[in-house]
Amino acid sequence: MAKWDHHTKKVKAQAVERMKSCGNIKALAAEFQVSRATLYEWKYEIEGTRPKKQPKRTPCPGSPAYTELQKENVDLKLALADKTLEASFFRGALQRVEERRRQRASSGGSESTTTSPK
Numbered sequence: 001m002a003k004w005d006h007h008t009k010k011v012k013a014q015a016v017e018r019m020k021s022c023g024n025i026k027a028l029a030a031e032f033q034v035s036r037a038t039l040y041e042w043k044y045e046i047e048g049t050r051p052k053k054q055p056k057r058t059p060c061p062g063s064p065a066y067t068e069l070q071k072e073n074v075d076l077k078l079a080l081a082d083k084t085l086e087a088s089f090f091r092g093a094l095q096r097v098e099e100r101r102r103q104r105a106s107s108g109g110s111e112s113t114t115t116s117p118k
Contacts, residue, residue: 007034012042019043 007015015032019039022028029036044050059065 007032007042013046015039016043016046 011032015028015034016039018028019025025036025039029039032039059069
């Protein structure tokens, strides 16, 4: 199949018209020396429509794909819990540092570090 052939709008329209009554799209594609996907692209181009995307199918419970998704779900939940715990720890540490700065500033002591810009 010629990859870089340029087909005129007239040829594309003829192919799309023939698709409507054709029983074998693969043979029609071979006749026009294009892929089946190209014929459908021409059809969508001419008719101004796009096919609706099919929803992804969920695997059946008990299948290997379902088990793999369950494992991935658990792993992601654990990673999220770790990151949440880590963020909570650093938030608390930052609050303690800020509190110590305020106490030193109000007592007249020198600050050990500079204040960060907000």
